[in-house]
Amino acid sequence: MEDFLRLERVSKVYEPNIKALDEITFSVAKGEFVFITGPSxxxxxxxxxxxxxxxKPTSGEIYFEGRPLSSFSRKEIPYLRRKIGFVFQDFKLLENRSVFENIALSLEIQGVPEGEIRHRVLRLIKRLGLSGKEAQPVRQLSGGEKQRVALARAVINRPRLLLADEPTGNLDARRTEEVMEIFEDLNxxxxxxxxxxxxxxxxxxxxxxxxxxxxxRLLNP
Ligand SMILES: Nc1ncnc2c1ncn2[C@@H]1O[C@H](COP(=O)(O)OP(=O)(O)OP(=O)(O)O)[C@@H](O)[C@H]1O
Ligand SMILES: [Mg+2]
Known part of the structure; x- marks a missing residue:
């Protein structure tokens, strides 16, 4: 059976000469929970x-569900992104929009019925300990609250693959444990x-x- 995700000799060079990634090869099976660590x-x-x-990689190829990412046209990328959720290190939230709007946006774009959007978004807001904050503009939230909104936005779509970049960087020990439990549940x-x-x-x-x-470089492929 093909790998769910496979990287083959993937390198990324930033000009003038920063080798951010050097010949990375590994696979991830469907249903795995993998950590990536290393210094800043x-x-x-x-x-x-x-x-x-x-x-895009400078060289090498990434395969998702057997298909090389380089073969996706620009028009197809939104479909790829529906299968992949991303919790960004710097959140990338719409600061002037409410918590609810930030989480609901991708469902609205896909034309999910309003009642279902409400149900799913509010349930997730509750699960993440953000109840009462749904109407609040994101710019008024604490760092830890923003981090949880970023997680909610990434998973509202029920993605097959969830990428999370330092998703607990702004959380205290108790919230970190709660968020890790949510990752375990999703997995x-x-x-x-x-x-x-x-x-x-x-x-x-x-x-x-x-x-x-x-x-x-990957120390333990
Ligand atoms: N857009 C960019 N242009 C130029 N160099 C970049 C760019 N993005 C990353 N780099 C460089 O690539 C290398 C890897 O950066 P990256 O952000 O992937 O590291 P990281 O492991 O995520 O670090 P941190 O733990 O601080 O988030 C660094 O040397 C960084 O300066
Ligand atoms: Mg980083």
């Missing part, structure tokens, strides 16, 4: 950005997860595969 600047965000096709429901973090506390004792990046 080791290439974690770059790797996730390439899988999301926010950027148990069948979502494949790749979570990038420099924080070892997130993956010790979790018995998951941990890929270690150092200066753009």
């Amino acid at each position: 600047g080791s290439g974690k965000s770059t790797l996730l950005n390439l899988i999301f096709r926010a950027e 148990a429901e069948g979502t494949t997860i790749i979570l990038a973090t420099h924080d070892e506390a997130l993956f010790v004792d979790r018995h998951r595969r941990v890929l270690v990046l150092d200066e753009g």
Whole structure:
């Protein structure tokens, strides 16, 4: 059977000569929960950005559900992105829109009926401990609240693959544990997860595969 996700000798060079990723090869099976770690600047965000096709590799190929990402036309990319959720390190939320609007946006674009949108968004808001904040503009939220809205927006679509870039970076210990439980639940429901973090506390004792990046190289493929 083909791999759910496969990277083959993927490199990314930023001009003039920054090798952000150097010949990265690995596969992720459907249903896996994989951590990517490594020091600041080791290439974690770059790797996730390439899988999301926010950027293209300088060389090498990435296959998602057997199909090379380089074969997706610009018009097809929104369809790819519906299958892949992304929790961005810097959130990328619409600051002047409400919590509800930020989470609901992708469902509205897909024409999901209003009642169903309300039901799904409010249920997720509750699950993430954001009840009462639905009408609040995102710019008025704390860093930890924004982080949870970013997670909600990434998973409202029920993506097959969830990419999360330091998704607990702004959370205190209790919220971190809660958010990690949500990741575990999503994984148990069948979502494949790749979570990038420099924080070892997130993956010790979790018995998951941990890929270690150092200066753009994978130390344990
Ligand atoms: N758009 C860009 N243009 C030029 N260089 C970049 C760009 N994006 C990343 N880099 C460089 O690529 C390398 C890897 O960066 P990346 O953001 O992937 O690291 P990271 O592991 O996510 O770090 P952090 O833990 O600080 O988030 C760094 O040297 C960075 O400066
Ligand atoms: Mg990063």
